[in-house]
Amino acid sequence: MIRRYDxxxxxxxxxxxxxxxxxxxxxxxxxxxxxxxxVLRSPEExxxxxxxxxxxxxxxxxxxxxxxxxxxxxxxxxPERYLERYAQPDKGWTDRDPARWPVPxxxxxxxxxxxxxxxxxxxxxxxxCFFGVPPTRHTEVRSALGIPDDRRFVGVISLGYAVPxxxxxSLARGRRGLDEVAHWGRFGVHDPLP
Numbered sequence: 001m002i003r004r005y006d007x008x009x010x011x012x013x014x015x016x017x018x019x020x021x022x023x024x025x026x027x028x029x030x031x032x033x034x035x036x037x038x039v040l041r042s043p044e045e046x047x048x049x050x051x052x053x054x055x056x057x058x059x060x061x062x063x064x065x066x067x068x069x070x071x072x073x074x075x076x077x078x079p080e081r082y083l084e085r086y087a088q089p090d091k092g093w094t095d096r097d098p099a100r101w102p103v104p105x106x107x108x109x110x111x112x113x114x115x116x117x118x119x120x121x122x123x124x125x126x127x128x129c130f131f132g133v134p135p136t137r138h139t140e141v142r143s144a145l146g147i148p149d150d151r152r153f154v155g156v157i158s159l160g161y162a163v164p165x166x167x168x169x170s171l172a173r174g175r176r177g178l179d180e181v182a183h184w185g186r187f188g189v190h191d192p193l194p
Contacts, residue, residue: 001128001129001130001168002127002128002129002158002160002162002165003062003065003066003129003165003168004065004066004068004162004163004164004165005065005068005069005070005127005158005159005160005161005162005163006068006070006160006161006162006163007068007069007070007160009070009160009161010041010070010071011041011070011071011126011159011160011161015121015124015126015159016039016041016071016073016159018120018124019073019117019118019120019121019124019157019159020037020039020073020117021120022116022117022119022120023035023037023075023113023114023116023117023120024113025116026109026112026113026115026116027109027112028105028109028113029082029085029086029105029109030082030085030086030091031085032081032082032085032086032105032106032109033081033109034077034078034079034080034081034082034085034106034109034110035075035076035077035078035106035109035110035113035154036076036078036151037073037074037075037076037113037117038073038074038076038145038147039071039072039073039074040071040072040073040074040145041070041071045072046067046069046070046072048144048145049072049074049141049144049145050063050067051144052137052140052141052143052144052145053133053134053137053140053141054137055137055140065165066129066131066158068160068163069129069158069159069160070159070160071158071159071160072156072157072158072159073114073117073156073157073159074133074145074147074153074156075110075111075113075114075117075153075154075155075156075157076110076147076151076152076153076154077104077106077107077109077110077151077152077154078106078150078151078152079098079104079106079150079152080150081106082101082105082106083096083098084096086100104152106152107152107154110154111154111155114130114154114155114157117157118130118157121157121159125161126159126160126161126162127159127160127161127162128157128158128159128160129157129158130155130156130157131155131156131158132153132155132156133153133155133156138153141153178190
């Protein structure tokens with residue numbers, strides 16, 4: 001996850017389109033494809049986003065670095081597409097009750113689409129970062145960018161060419177190994193061999 005970019009080096013349109021093309025190939029429950037991607041490339045579009053997202057908050061180091069990204073992709077989910085799809089005869093959930101869903105697949109699927117966009121960005125030699133929009137700022141961002149009220153903010157992808165910046169102190173925690181996170185046949189069994 002890159003947090004500082006070369007602001008004078010724009011992301012080629014082809015790279016943005018490749019990221020979006022990969023994103024729409026993500027799996028989705030019932031092939032509902034309940035996602036939308038709002039791309040912000042001009043300085044004015046990005047300034048509108050950052051202003052709506054941060055309000056009067058003074059920029060900290062993270063924000064100052066992230067604001068250098070020459071492209072942003074807002075990843076939005078559309079729950080209604082799922083509820084409509086699963087009310088169709090081949091699924092049969094005519095009550096359209098979101099409580100039927102064990103997790104909000106509209107957000108999960110949009111997150112998987114975002115991951116494909118991130119991987120495509122890295123393959124194209126770009127830096128990228130996935131981050132969230134503060135819930136207290138959703139109304140302002142919706143208003144500033146014309147986002148319908150029925151779309152949910154899943155996250156934002158910043159794109160650009162990385163410049164040197166300090167590594168996140170979180171990396172000092174280290175990556176959890178398979179011996180901790182993989183369970184075989186029963187939770188708590190970490191050895192795959194009998």
